[in-house]
Amino acid sequence: MILEEFQELGLSERTLEALAAKGFETPSPIQRLAIPVMLENRNDIIAQAQTGTGKTAAFGLPIVERLVPEKKSVQALILTPTRELAIQVNDEIQSFRKNDLRVTPIYGGAAMNEQLRRLKSGVDIVVGTPGRILDHLRRETLSLARLKWIVLDEADEMLDMGFIDDVDEILSHAPDERRIFLFSATMPDRISGLAKKYMRDVEVLRVETKQVTTDLTDQIYFEVRESDKFDALTRIVDVENDFYGIIFCRTKVAVDQLVNNLLERGYAAEGLHGDVSQAQREKILRKFKKRQSTILVATDVAARGIDVTNLTHVINYSLPQDPESYVHRIGRTGRAGREGTAITFISPAENRQFLFMQRRVKADIRKETLPTGHDIVEMKKLKIKSELAEIVEEESYAHYDGIARELLAELDPEVALAALMRLAFKNELDESSYPEIRRIDVDRRGTARLFIGLGKADGYRPKMIVELLSRECGIPQQKIDDVKCLEDFSFATIPFRDAEAAMKKLNSLRELANDDRPLVKLAKESEKKSDRNPNGVSDRGRNFRPGQGSVSASDRAGRRGGGRQRTAPKRDYKRRER
Ligand code: ADP
Ligand code: MG
DSSP, X not given: OTTHHHHHTTOOHHHHHHHHHHTOOSOOHHHHHHHHHHHTTOOEEEEEOOTTSOHHHHHHHHHHHHOOOOSSSOOEEEEOSSHHHHHHHHHHHHHHSOSSOOEEEEOTTSOHHHHHHHHHHOOSEXXXXXXXXXXXXXXXXXXXXXXXXEEETTHHHHHHTTOHHHHHHHHHTSOTTOEEEEEESSOOTHHHHHHHHHOSSEEEEEOXXXXXXXXXXXXXXXXXXXXXXXXHHHHHHHHOSSOOEEEEOSSHHHHHHXXXXXXXTTOOEEEEOTTSOHHHHHHHHHHHHTTSSOEEEEOHHHHTTOOOOOBSEEEESSOOSSHHHHHHHHTTBSOTTOOEEEEEEEOGGGHHHHHHHHHHHTOOOEEOOXXXXXXXXXXXXHHHHHHHHHHHHHXXXXXXXXXXXXXXXXXXXXXXXXXXHHHHHXXXXXXXXXXXXXXXOOOTTOEEEEEESOOGGGTOOHHHHHXXXXXXHOOOGGGOEEEEEOSSOEEEEEEHHHHHHHHHHHHTOTTTOSSSSOSEEEOOHHHHXXXXXXXXXXXXXXHSOTTSOOOOHHHHHHHHHHSOOOOHHHHHHHHHHX
C-alpha cells in the first residue's frame, strides 16, 4: 500500500485514491499533526507551518473525509485573504473528492449572478474572501445555519489585511457548535487574541520553522553596497542559465524603480505591489506562470499567496522586516522536491538586522562572492554558442543566406563574424563593461560608531580617546577602531554590544561635560559613510577588516567615475529607498 502513511492518519480508501491521482506520497509534517486531530470531532485548532507545506490539504482532507454531501446548505466555509487563494484552495479541495462534492469559490470582483446561481443550486463547501461572503450573508443568499467547520486560512494575512471585523460578523452567522480551524504561516501575537475571542478547547499544532526552511533551498548572501545592488542583481541574472525568480523589495516605490531599471536594461521584468489592480495582477501572474516574464519584483504583501512553483531563485533585494518574512519569502523556492537558491543582499546598514535574522531563522546562510565580469562574459559566450547551434540545427537562417555570401566575398570570415557579433552584442562580451563591484567586508561582530563631544580644542588626541574609552568603559584597546579627532568633537568605532553601556558611562561623567547636552551619542548615518561624505570620516574601521588595507574615499569616487554611467532614475531610487 503506497499511501500507507496517509492511511494511518485515518483517511479512507476513497480519499487515498484521490491522493494517489494527485501524486501525493507521504503527508507533510503539518498534515501529520492536523489530520488526526481534525478527524476526531473535538477541538478547535490553531495550526502553524511555513508557506508551501501543504496546509490546504491539512485542513481540506479531514473536512472532505468527514463531510456527508447534501448539496443543500453549506457545511464548511473556508475564508482566505485573497481571491487567488480562494481559487487555489477551491481547486485543491475539489481535487480531493471529485464526484459527489460541491465546492465553490466566492470572491469579490467576480460576477454576482454566477455565484448566486451556484449558491442557490446548493453547495457543500464555500471557499471565499471575507468581504464577498459577508455580502451574501447580508443579502441572505448564503446561509451558515448548518455550518460545521470554519477555516481561517492564512490567518496572519487576514489580520494584516484588516479582515478582523468581517470575520467577526461572519462568525456571528454560524451556529454555536461550529468548529474553527485557524491555519497560518506565522503566529503574530494578535492571533491569540483572535483565538481567545472565538475559539474553544484550542489545540495548538506547530511545525517548527527550522524544520521547514527546506533543505532544498540553498541559502546564500552577498555583502554589497546599496548603490551596487542593481549591478549585482543583473550579474546574477546574467550568469544563470534559466533565471526564474521573485525579487523582494520593501516598498512600492522600490519595486517600480527596480522594474524600470530592469526594463531599461532589457530584462523581462514585471512588478507587483499594493497599487497594482486586481485585473493587472492576474495578468502579470499569468505571464509569469507561463514564463513570458521571468523576473517578478514584488513587495512582501503583494507576493502573498502567489502559488508559483519551480522558481530557480528568490532574491532579497532588501532584507525582509522580520525573520518570519524571510522564511516566508524563501519558502517559495525549493518546493516540491526541486532545488532553488535564496539570495540575500546585505548592505553595511543591514548587517545588524541580518545577524539577528540569521540567528532567529537558525539557517545556514553562506557567504558568496559576486560573479566577476569574466564569469559573465564566459557564461554569455556559452549561451551564444548553444543558441547558434540551435539555429544551425533548425536551419532557421534562410533570410540571411544572401547577405552572408556578400559579406564573405568582401571580408575575411573571422573579421566578418566578429564584426557581426559586435553589432549584435554591443559591449556585452567585453569584460571591462562590467565594472568591479567593490567588495566590502562587514565586521561580523557588528560595531557602533560613537560621536564624542570632545575634540582637539579640548586638548584631545586619538590616543587619548582610546584611553578614555578603555579606562572608563572597560573596552579593550584593540577593539577600539578608527578614531578621528576633529576640532570640537571626535568619532570612534567600538563593538556594538558595548555601545550602550559606554554611552551611559561617559555621559554620567560630570567632570567631562561642558553643558547639558549628552557628551556621547551614536554617530549619524552620514557620519559613518565616507563615500557619501568624502570630506568626512573614513569608514575604514567599519567596513574593512584591520590590516586588510582599504581604499580611500577619493579612490573609490574615482573608480566609480570610470565605471558605467549611472542613470538618473537609479540615483533617484537610492535616495528614495533610504
Ligand atoms: P501552504 O498552504 O502551506 O502554503 P499549499 O497547501 O498551498 O501550502 O501546498 C503547496 C503545494 O504542495 C501544493 O501544490 C500542494 O498540492 C502540494 N502538496 C501538499 N501536500 C503535499 C504532499 N503531502 N505531497 C506532495 N505535494 C503536496
Ligand atoms: Mg495556504
